Amino acid sequence: MLPPVRSTGAASPFRTHAGEIEVVLVRHGETRTYDRDVGLTARGKHHAYARGTALARALAGRDRIILRHAPTERARETAEALRSGLTDASGPPIAGDPKPDPAFGNFRIWCGDTAREPSGAYALYQKARNTGTVAGWITDFARYLERQRLGSDPVGYWLRQPLPSFEPPIAVVHRFGRAIAELADADDPTPVTVVATHSGCLRAVVATASGKDRGEPENGETVHVFATPGRDVATVHYRDRTDQWILPRTTPPWLRPAVFRTAVDGLT
Structure with a gap:
C-alpha cells in the first residue's frame, strides 16, 4: 500500500517561502526484476498512477510542472504513469514530455x-x-x-x-544537489519538477539532510526538496521530518582526483 501524500488540498502543505521551487523525488514503482533493466509490474504502474493523482492534489494551483526521470526503463515507466495520474486528476499543466536526466540517475x-x-x-x-x-x-x-x-x-x-x-553515496548527493541548484537558479525556474528515480539516491539525500539513514522508501514514496534561487540552504521533507540541506554547489577536490593530486603536490 502506498504511503499517503500529505496535502491540505489547495496547495502543497510544505511550501513556505515565495520564490521557492519544489523538486519531488519519487522512487520508481515496483519492477519486474533487478536482473536487467526492465519496466514495472502491473502493480507498479498502478501505484505510480495513484501517486500521480495524489500529487495532483498536493500540487494544485501551481503554474506548471516538468517531469524528469533517471535513465532506466523502470524510472521511465514510472514517469509516464505519474504523468497519466497527474493529467487524469487535473493537476498542474505539464510542460512537455517526461525526459531522461542523467543527473538524477541511479548510483x-x-x-x-x-x-x-x-x-x-x-x-x-x-x-x-x-x-x-x-x-x-x-x-x-x-x-x-x-x-x-x-x-x-x-x-x-x-x-x-x-x-x-x-559510485559512493557522497558523489550521488553532490550530483543531485547540483542538479537541484541548477533548477532553482535557472533564468525562468519551473515551480515544480517531479523526478522518478531510485531508492539509494533518495536515502543518500535524506541521510545527508537528517544526519541518519532513515531506511528504504516504499515504491512510489516521495521526498520533497525546496530550494530558492541563489541560496545554498534547501529544505528536505520526508515522512515525519523536515530538515535543512546545504546544497553542494561545488565539488570537493577528493571527488576530482586530478585537482586533489595537484593540491597534495602543492603541500609536499
Whole structure:
C-alpha cells in the first residue's frame, strides 16, 4: 500500500517561502526484476498512477510542472504513469514530455571499462563470472548481490560499506544537489519538477539532510526538496521530518582526483 501524500488540498502543505521551487523525488514503482533493466509490474504502474493523482492534489494551483526521470526503463515507466495520474486528476499543466536526466540517475558501478547502474551491470557480472574473470568490481558486486539475494538491505550496505567500484553515496548527493541548484537558479525556474528515480539516491539525500539513514522508501514514496534561487540552504521533507540541506554547489577536490593530486603536490 502506498504511503499517503500529505496535502491540505489547495496547495502543497510544505511550501513556505515565495520564490521557492519544489523538486519531488519519487522512487520508481515496483519492477519486474533487478536482473536487467526492465519496466514495472502491473502493480507498479498502478501505484505510480495513484501517486500521480495524489500529487495532483498536493500540487494544485501551481503554474506548471516538468517531469524528469533517471535513465532506466523502470524510472521511465514510472514517469509516464505519474504523468497519466497527474493529467487524469487535473493537476498542474505539464510542460512537455517526461525526459531522461542523467543527473538524477541511479548510483553507478565501474565495470572494468564502462559505468552501469546495478540492473545494467548484472549481465556483465554474469558474463564475467562465466568466463572466470577476476576483478575488483566483480567482488564488490557479488557482495552487493548477496545482500539482495538474502532479502536484507543491499542499498544500506552500499551506504555503509566502502565499495571501490561503486559510485559512493557522497558523489550521488553532490550530483543531485547540483542538479537541484541548477533548477532553482535557472533564468525562468519551473515551480515544480517531479523526478522518478531510485531508492539509494533518495536515502543518500535524506541521510545527508537528517544526519541518519532513515531506511528504504516504499515504491512510489516521495521526498520533497525546496530550494530558492541563489541560496545554498534547501529544505528536505520526508515522512515525519523536515530538515535543512546545504546544497553542494561545488565539488570537493577528493571527488576530482586530478585537482586533489595537484593540491597534495602543492603541500609536499
